[in-house]
Amino acid sequence: MDKPFNNKAWFLVLPVFIVVAFSAILPLMTVVNYSVQDTFGNNQFFWAGTTWFSELLASDRFHEALWRQLLFSALVLLIQIPLGVLIALCMPRKGWGVSVTLVLMALPLLIPWNVVGTIWQVFGRGDIGLLGYALNSLGFSYNYVQDVEDAWITIVVMDVWHWTSLVALLAYAGLRSIPEAYYQAARIDGASRWSIFRLIQLPKMKHVLIIAVLLRFMDSFMIYTEPFVLTGGGPGNSTTFLSIDLVKLALGQFDLGPAAAMSIVYFLIILLLSWVFYTVMTQDEDANRKEGTP
Amino acid sequence: MESLTQSFAWMAWTWQTATFFTGIVALLVFMTIWERVSPSGERHGVLGITTTRGDRLFISLLGSAYIHLAWLGVMTAELWWASIISVVYALAVFRWV
Known part of the structure; x- marks a missing residue:
C-alpha cells in the first residue's frame, strides 16, 4: 500500500500546533483535572473520582438541555442548508448585482452575537418592537418572554437570519467555481433545471457544503450569547441550551467539578457528531479516489 | 522543580x-x-469507511470514552470493566475497521 501523506508538511503547521497547545490543550487538560475533583476556591482540591460524571449522566436537567440542544441544531441545519443553497442559486452571476448581493449577504455576519440578541430582543417586543407589535396587531398572541413556542420560533428565526448568509456565500463560491462548459454540455443534452442542479451543481458544491454543515452544526451546538441575551434561557428552562446550563453551573453555582464533567461530555458529543458528519459526507470522495475517478 | x-x-x-x-x-x-x-496506508474495513492507522486510533479513543461514559451511566460495577471492554474494542477496531 502507498503511503498517503507527506509528513514533512507537519513542520509547517508546527507554530499553529504550539499556539493551539497553549490555547486549547492545556485548558482541556485542566478541565479534565477539575472534572475528577471538588473545590471550594483558594486553589484547594479534593478527589471526587467519577462522581460528577455519574451524577451528570443521571441528571434530568442535563438530559433536557441536551435534547433541546440537539433539536435546535437539527432545526438550524434543516432550515439553513437548503435555504442557503436556494439563495445561492438565486444570486446573480454577473453585473452590478453581484457586489450588492454579496455585501447585503455579508452584513448579518458582521454583527456581533450579543448585538444580534439585543436587536431581536427589541424587535420582538410587543410594545415597541416592529415584529412583536405587528404580529399582535394582526391578531397573533405573540410573546417570546412568556410563550415557549414563541421563544423557540424567535431564536430559530434569529439564528436563520444571522447565519444563513454564511451557507449562501459558501454555496455561491462553490457555484462560481463550476466552468461554463458544464452548463453548455447540459443545454446540448437538453437537461432539465432539476437535472442540472442534481448532477452538476450539487456535486460541485459538495466540498463547501461539508464545511457549511460542520461550521453550522458546531456553532449551533455551542450557541450561547444570542439566546442568553434574548430569553435568558426562559420561559422557565425552555430555551436553556447546554452552553447556558453549563455557564449557570460553573459561574452561577460555582460548581466547577460538575461543570468540568459536563464540559467534557459536551466536548465528546460535538467531537462524535462532527466526525460522523465529516466521515459520512467525505466517503464518496474517498471511494472515488480509490477507484481513480475524479 | x-x-x-x-x-x-x-x-x-x-x-x-x-x-x-x-x-x-x-x-x-x-x-x-x-x-x-x-x-x-489506507484500508476499507467493516464499517464501510476508509481509515488510516491514525483514524483507527481516533475511533478507538473516542469509542473508549463513550464506553466509559455508558458504563458510568448504566452500570454500578467497577469502572475497570469498562477499561477492559475498551481495550477489547480497540483491538477489534485495529483488526477489522
Missing part, C-alpha cells in the same frame, strides 16, 4: 490524570514510531 510544580498548580493535577495524559502521549509517540517503521 518546586517552582515548576507551583507554575502548574492552577491546572490542579492529580497523579491519576497525569498518568492518563502520559498514556495518551505515549500512545501518540508509539503510533508515530510505528508509522515511520511500517507505513500503513
